[in-house]
Each structure stands twice: as structure tokens, then as C-alpha cells.
Amino acid sequence: MSAAETTLVEEARARLRLKWLVLRTAIDERLAYRADFAFSTFVRFLPIVTQIFLWVAIFQNDPERQMQGYRFADMVAYYLLAMLARAFSSMPGLSTGIAGSIADGSIRKYLIQPVDMLDHLFWHRVAHKLVYYVVAAGPFALVFWLCRGWFPGWPAWPVTAAFVASLLMGFVIGFLIEAWIGLVAFWFLEVSSLIFIYMMLSYFLSGHMIPLEWLSGWIPGVEWLPFRHLAWTPAAIMLGKIAPDDLPQELAVEFAWIIALLLINRWTFQRGVRRYCSYGG
Amino acid sequence: MAAIEVHDLCRQYKVYRKREGLWGALRGVFRREYEIVSAVRNVSFQIESGEMVAFLGPNGAGKTTTLKLLSGLVVPTSGTATVLGHVPWLRENLYRRRFSLVTGQKEQLWWDLPAQESFRLHQEIYRIPPADYAQRLGQLTELLDVVRLLSRPVRELSLGERMRMELIAALLHRPEVLFLDEPTIGLDVVSQRRVQDFLRTWQQEHGITVILTSHYMKDVEALCRRAVIINAGQVIHDGPLAAILDRFSRHKIVELQFSDNRIPNDLARYGRLLETRAARVRLQVEKQRVSAVLAGILDQHSVDDISVLERPLEDVIAELFVVAGDASKAGGS
Numbered sequence: 001m002s003a004a005e006t007t008l009v010e011e012a013r014a015r016l017r018l019k020w021l022v023l024r025t026a027i028d029e030r031l032a033y034r035a036d037f038a039f040s041t042f043v044r045f046l047p048i049v050t051q052i053f054l055w056v057a058i059f060q061n062d063p064e065r066q067m068q069g070y071r072f073a074d075m076v077a078y079y080l081l082a083m084l085a086r087a088f089s090s091m092p093g094l095s096t097g098i099a100g101s102i103a104d105g106s107i108r109k110y111l112i113q114p115v116d117m118l119d120h121l122f123w124h125r126v127a128h129k130l131v132y133y134v135v136a137a138g139p140f141a142l143v144f145w146l147c148r149g150w151f152p153g154w155p156a157w158p159v160t161a162a163f164v165a166s167l168l169m170g171f172v173i174g175f176l177i178e179a180w181i182g183l184v185a186f187w188f189l190e191v192s193s194l195i196f197i198y199m200m201l202s203y204f205l206s207g208h209m210i211p212l213e214w215l216s217g218w219i220p221g222v223e224w225l226p227f228r229h230l231a232w233t234p235a236a237i238m239l240g241k242i243a244p245d246d247l248p249q250e251l252a253v254e255f256a257w258i259i260a261l262l263l264i265n266r267w268t269f270q271r272g273v274r275r276y277c278s279y280g281g
Numbered sequence: 282m283a284a285i286e287v288h289d290l291c292r293q294y295k296v297y298r299k300r301e302g303l304w305g306a307l308r309g310v311f312r313r314e315y316e317i318v319s320a321v322r323n324v325s326f327q328i329e330s331g332e333m334v335a336f337l338g339p340n341g342a343g344k345t346t347t348l349k350l351l352s353g354l355v356v357p358t359s360g361t362a363t364v365l366g367h368v369p370w371l372r373e374n375l376y377r378r379r380f381s382l383v384t385g386q387k388e389q390l391w392w393d394l395p396a397q398e399s400f401r402l403h404q405e406i407y408r409i410p411p412a413d414y415a416q417r418l419g420q421l422t423e424l425l426d427v428v429r430l431l432s433r434p435v436r437e438l439s440l441g442e443r444m445r446m447e448l449i450a451a452l453l454h455r456p457e458v459l460f461l462d463e464p465t466i467g468l469d470v471v472s473q474r475r476v477q478d479f480l481r482t483w484q485q486e487h488g489i490t491v492i493l494t495s496h497y498m499k500d501v502e503a504l505c506r507r508a509v510i511i512n513a514g515q516v517i518h519d520g521p522l523a524a525i526l527d528r529f530s531r532h533k534i535v536e537l538q539f540s541d542n543r544i545p546n547d548l549a550r551y552g553r554l555l556e557t558r559a560a561r562v563r564l565q566v567e568k569q570r571v572s573a574v575l576a577g578i579l580d581q582h583s584v585d586d587i588s589v590l591e592r593p594l595e596d597v598i599a600e601l602f603v604v605a606g607d608a609s610k611a612g613g614s
Contacts, residue, residue, distance in 0.1 A: 018405040025391065025398050032393040032434070109389050112352050112382050114374040115406055273372075277294055278354045 018115075019123050026127030041135045048083055048143060052076055068214050073150035074239065078211055080147060081235035086208055087136065088167045089174030089230040091125060095198075098182025099191045105278055118179060118265055125175055152239065159237060162247045166234040169254045173229050176261035177202075183265065186272025207232025213241075226257040284458060284490040285328040285351065290360035292321040292346055320346040322514035323360070330457075333484050333491040335505035335522065339602040343514040344494040348460045351492070352382045364458055378407055380458040381451035389450040390435045396446040397431040400453060407454035414453070421449045424479055441472030448476070452483065459484075461493045465500055477503045498595040512602065522594070530597045533571050535564045537578065538586035545582050560585075565592070 030037065059065065059072035070078060098121070101107040110117035144151075154160065181198055185191050203209050205219070205227035212232045215222050222228065233250060236242050242250055298314045299305060321343040328334050336344045349355045351362060353369035353376070362369060367376035382388075390399045404414045422428045425445040435443060444464065451459065461480070465473040481504055484491055495501055501508065501522065508525060510518040518525060535552070539545070542560040551574045552566035566574050571589060578584065 014405070014408055021402055021405045025394065025402055028398060029391055029393050106388075108352075108354050108382075111354050111372065112377060112380075113389070113406055114377040274356050276355060278349050 019119070022120055022123040023127050023130075026124045027131055030128055030131040037131070038135055041132060042139070044136075045139050045143070048080070051079055052147070055079065068211070069241075070211060070213075075211075076147055076150040077152065078235050078239060080144060081238050082206075082208055082231040084140065085167060085170050085231045085234040086206075087132070087140070088129070088234075089170040089206075091174050091178040094121070094125065094175065094178040095182040095191060095195045098179060099185035099189070102182075102185040102272075102276070103189045107276075108278060111273065111276075118269065121179065122175060129171065155238065155240065156244070159240070159244060159247070162251060163234055163237045165251055166229065166237055166254060169251070169258060170229050170231075170234060172258050173226055173254070173261060176258065176265055177226065180261065180265050180268060183268045183272055186268070186276055202227050202230055206230035207235065211236075211241075226261065229254045229257065282330050283327045284330040284332075285326075285362070285364050285492070287327070287347075287351075287362045288325050288360055290321055290324045290347070290350060290362055291319065291358045292343075292350060292355060293358045294318045294320055319514050321350065321357070324511070324514070324516055326509055326516060326519055328490055328492065330490055331488040332507060333493065333505050335501040335508040336492055336494040336511060337501065337508055337598060338494075338511035342511045342602075344511055345462055346514075347511065348382065348462050348492065348494065352380065352460055353377070354382075378454060379456060380460065381454075381456040382460045382462070383447055383451045383464055384462040388447060390443070390446055392436050393434055395432045396427075396435055396438075396449070399435070399446075399450060403450055403453050409454055417453055417455070418449070421452060424482065425449060425475070441468045441475075444468060444472070444476060445479075448479065455487065456489065458490045459492075461491060461495075463495055464493070465495065465497055473497065473499070480504055498593070498598060502594060510598075510601065517601075525601075526591050526594065526597055529601045530592050531568055532565045532592055533568055534590040534592055535566050535571065535574065536586075536588045536590065537562045537564065537584055540583040540585050547581075551578060 055072065055075050059075065063072035065071065067075075098107075107117070110120060155163075177198070181191060181194055184194060188194075204215065205212075205222055205225055207228060208231045212222055212228055233242075233254060237247065237250070294317070295315045296318050297309075298316050299309055300314075324343070324347060336347065338344045346355070350357055351364055351369050353372040356370045365376065365379050367373060367379075369376065389403070390396055391402075400418060403409070404411075409417070422431060425448065427442060427445050427449070430438060430442055430446070435446065438446065448464070464480070465476050468476065477500055480491070480493075483489070484504070491504075493500065493504060506522055507520065508518065508522045509516055510525070518528065520528075532552075534555070539560040539562070544557055544560055544562060548554055548562060548564060552564040552570070554562065555565050556563040564574075575587065575589075579587075
């Protein structure tokens, strides 16, 4: 191995060690407030139960009736899978955290230390999610087990693999969208309205509230937006709403969104830092 | 060799000017008015490697903005600066590994974790070899007397303890340049003294270049020989700390101990009476009148003891800021 190659390998190793340590330290930090974390995880399950009751009420006269291709069983299965996808793609506190650190000046530690802020926050968020999954795995498993009768059964392994890939890419897309909203605070210190608009849009356009097929007649082009990968795509893959032959294209589009959002984030960060005023002492 | 070179550095901010009251707020929704504020105006100076320089000035003078420019946190409107040969606002990793910025706020430590976890992260961020890390951490924690606090969550530390931990985080990677922005703000006297002693020892041992801003003249007098005074974004003095007294102090303090525990009642004609205690008096006298005043008092009164002192640096600086502030207001109006 040449000296240059050795240096590159050492550089890659050092970067990986840092990512791993950020992940470990962030997990450590997440566990500092155990009671609050467990309680918030529990509270997040309540809307799932109430939403299922809502669909029971809507379909109670005729569970076999189809609404835009969804029977009652499909609807419950879709909703639970969409919620699972949202558990990956939602990023509570990320935008407000970044915006707050720009407003109060605490972002400066990322600017004076030789670290990549977005990379640092990404691994911080991975830690957040990992701890969440450990705590939420039990309640999620229980809800899925109780509702197992409404699921069509396990699909072929390539579909399952596509589902997992889609969940993971949904996580990255969710991270990049919310990180970008946070970075907008370099221009407008207060971004809470923007976050509210995003939450509202993503609730509809991600398929979190209802399957996207129901909206495509009303909102043209909804299938071309990145929001659908936050909830609809994983659920649709698992329920067979996307033909197996179309899966590679679906995942490729999702990946392309990641690249595009990554570039937008990098550009926004670079431009934002140039106009940063570093308020807060 | 100059470690820091700054030429005609300027930084302006566009600040929203809000009109008073509800009507003003409503007008602001439709039509915003901005004003340009110059935080730093044509600042130039040079700091040699291994120097420890005080940056003095009233609040809003531009000290912190200058440090932010040199740390690469903000980009200047115009002018140039290099620190260790790097342009700070390009924020190259190579540069960021060679300096540290310490402010009086929580900066580098993870709030909910023990400081040792943050230090471990710093080891990876700054790529400090394990043996060096262990040796430096041992030395720093011993010098700052925080060994027993390493495993306590940062949020449970006192302000003084946290500041010492911040200093460790800032120095673990052995920066060649250290920017200290009010490092002792809010600390009690004991903690202030401890931080001062540590900084002096560390700077002498490692020969690092330090810029210190502080409102505590005791910090400045204990640590720096040179001072740069900034007011309204401009450098108004750059030279030895001792020269500030010669240049800006127009008075001296005359302390007198009168015989027979009797204080004469005509002292006001010699100067400003600052303090009287028993038969002891402190007078503020114009520099050029000191000899005449002493001759006059000795001629008229019976005196046991006399001393002539410089005014405290703090008073001179405070007076200087007031004079400079008035001048800048007059110039600006």
C-alpha cells in the first residue's frame, strides 16, 4: 500500500471512529432522561389506537367495502405500516434545535471545531432513533400482533428487503428535509411557522393521514414529491401496492431525492454560514 | 514571527430598526427599515507568537466581534486577517485544529454527560493519540483541580467548575492560539484567581498566543503586558498595559496620614477628596500639580506619612471608555 493510500485509509478510519463515538455518546445522553423518554414513547402510541378506532367507525357497516382500493383490513394494515415508517422519518426537535442553535449562538461549536455539523447531527439522530426503537419495540410488536389478522402476510424477501431499504432511506430523507428547514434560520431566525407548514404538508402529502392514492386525483404531481417516501412508500411496498418490477425504480427515485436534498443542505449550510452573525455573546 | 495579522478589518451588520409602539410594529410588517451598524471598523494589529494580549473596551465596542472574526465564526465585510497563516473564515480543518475559543458560556461540553465523555469526543475530533490524551488530561485536570469531578454530569457542576472543564476541552489538543472571551465572567474571586493562575502557567509553559477580553482588570493585570483598547469598533490604543496609565491617566492619588489625628478642612483646594478614614486621606490630584500640592500641604500641615500612587487601572480604563464614548457620540452626531 502506498503512503497516500495508507493516509486515506487512516483518514477513513479516524472518521469512522468519530462517527461511532458520536453515536455512542449520543446514546449515552439519550438515556440520561429515562422517565421522560419512556413516557413520551408511550404517549406517541395513543394516536395510533384512536386512529384505528376511527377506521373501525368508518367501515363498521361494511368492512369489505373498498375505498379507492382499500378495504378495512388494508386500511388498518396501511395505517400501522405508515406509522412504522413515520417512526423512522419523523425528526422531532431537529429543525427547532438547529434554528435555536443559530439564534442563540450555540451552533458555534460546530463552526470552530473540525467537525461536520450535519454529519454530527445525523449520528446524533441515529442514536436518538435507536434508543427510541429499543423502547418502542415492545409496544409496536404488541400493536402489530393484536392487528395481525388484518395483514396480508409476509411478502417475498426481495419485497421485504425493499421495504427495509425504503424505511432507512425515509429516515435519511426525513432528516435532510428537517435539517434544511432548521438551516433556513440562517436567513429567518424564527422558523416555527415554516415547521408548522411542513408538518401540515407532510401529514397529507406523505400519506400519513390517508393513502396517497386518495389524493392523486386532487393534488396533481403528489407522486413526484419527496414527502411520499416518509410514510407511503414503505407501506405501499409491504402491501403490494407497488409492483415488484417497479421496486428498483421506486428505490432509485428515493435515493435520488437523498442526493438532491444532501446537496441542497450543503449549499444552504455554506451560504448560511457566510451570512451568519453569531448572536448570543 | 507574527501569529496574528489583522489589516483594516471591518464587519457591518444590517440591523432591523423597529419603531416604537403598536403602530410602529404594524408598519414594520409592510415596510422594514434597517440601519447598518459597524461592529468593527478598520481594525489593524499584529500579535507575535507567544504573546498574551488583552482586548479591552466597553460593551459593544467590537472586542467579541473581532474574536469571532479571528475564529472564523463570522465573515468580515472587508479587510484581511491571518492567524498562523490561515484565513480564519475559510474554516479549514487544519486551522480549526490549531486554535481554541473559550467564552463564558457553555460551549463545548455535553450538558447531560460527565465532562470526561466530552473530552473523549474531543480526542477523536482533534485526533489526539491515546498516550498524549491521557498525559494531557491528567496534567490539565490536576492543574485545574477537577480530577474528582470528571464523572459528574456537567449540568451538576458549579459555574467555576464548568469553566475549568471548558478550559480543559479547549486545551486538550494543544492549540497554538487561544481566544479567551470573558473567561472569568460570573466566577467568584477564588475561581477567578484559580483560572488566572492556570492561564499564566499554561501560557508560559507552552508559549501559546493568547487574546483575552475581560471586564475584570485583575485578569488583565495578572496575565497581559500588552493591551489593545477598542471603542466603537476602532482601536484607540495598542501598546504596553503600563503605558495606558501614562497616556490616559491625568491624575495621581496622594495618600496622607496627618499628625494628631486631625484632618485639615482646606484639602479640597489641592484636589478631589476621595476618602477619609481617621487621620488618613486619599486625594486625587492632577499629575502636573503633584509636586506643588505636596509642597503646599507639607508647608501648611503636619504630616506623618505620604505616598503618591498611580490610579487603579480599572478607574483609568473606565474614564477612558466614558471619554471615548462621548467623543464617538459627538463624532457620529
